[in-house]
Amino acid sequence: MKFYDCSTAPSPRRVRIFLAEKGISVPTVQVDLRNNEQMSPAFRAINPDATVPVLELDDGTRITDAVGICVYFEAIQPRPALMGETAEEKALIASWQRTAERNGLYAGMEALRNASPALKGRALPGPDSYEQIPALAERGRARISRFFAQMDARFSESEFVAGPRYSIADITTLVAVDFARWVKLSAPEECVHLRRWHAQVTARPSAKA
């Protein structure tokens, strides 16, 4: 098994935290996104989509999506459960994970990719070139602010994102909140519940992954 990672990027960090919570370690190869190694013929032979993370299984099968990789590890090592145990837990965790991804992580990517001079012509991840759309960067920033407010309201009534237990929904939310700093946005002082939760999950050893 081999894990293609980039230690500075948010998408593979989702998997690294997930693995740290499970206590699983996997031989890892760093892909240098800053120097566009993901666009090299060598890496595109591994993942034509030119993105990390990628998990390569011993039979050569490659899983090229962060959540897909987490699904794999949840199935081979169910404990600690990070995607729920009962049907209701599984559904609520999946639902919150996706909410955090759409409203937090994707909003952050829109804000960064449509504004950063280093990402001109690369407004979406992957091999295809898309021009930056400044209005989309602005919309991304507005959405991040609303995401902070949404999650603050959630944490006023729930210890973790999807209920009383830490889950993959917390991982996505943590990565999204930390990623927002790349566009110089962070949870405002008045979001006391969000800040309480952020301090709590950041104190877990997995957050360093």
Added chain:
Amino acid sequence: MKFYDCSTAPSPRRVRIFLAEKGISVPTVQVDLRNNEQMSPAFRAINPDATVPVLELDDGTRITDAVGICVYFEAIQPRPALMGETAEEKALIASWQRTAERNGLYAGMEALRNASPALKGRALPGPDSYEQIPALAERGRARISRFFAQMDARFSESEFVAGPRYSIADITTLVAVDFARWVKLSAPEECVHLRRWHAQVTARPSAKA
């Protein structure tokens, strides 16, 4: 149990097809999106995010995300498996499902919501108002064309989206391909593999759901 649906909308269709494949029927309430019923105080008391589908369980818990709802039904009735049985199948299906969602369904939503006169000020689903971004509508159209090509290549080597068995990844892809018609895009003649697959999954009784 109660399912909040809108018979003309793509997101709840994902769940309807999933349930039809499982042979499950659930008491259903239609929400009239054309007349903005999702924005009414009555519906926002059910889902503050003002979106369908919503599944309400007998204990009052509400699941407000299409894939989250599918996760629930897969857990309570595992057969036929639509999200995989082995760890590898589960991971590949999740990964392909998400690829089809990002590159197909979300691209279609960008194309429609940023151009349709009826959706002015509502470029994203949910209660918050976002102005249309014409460049994003154009980008959505370009992405749909690339999605058709990507899936055509996939179907040249695989019977179904994620391998030899029908799965939730086929459901998302079918809904995405059909939704593209709303912006007058359909698989070009030369996409023979995509068209073969589309005819095949459309012939399943579930496609009428």
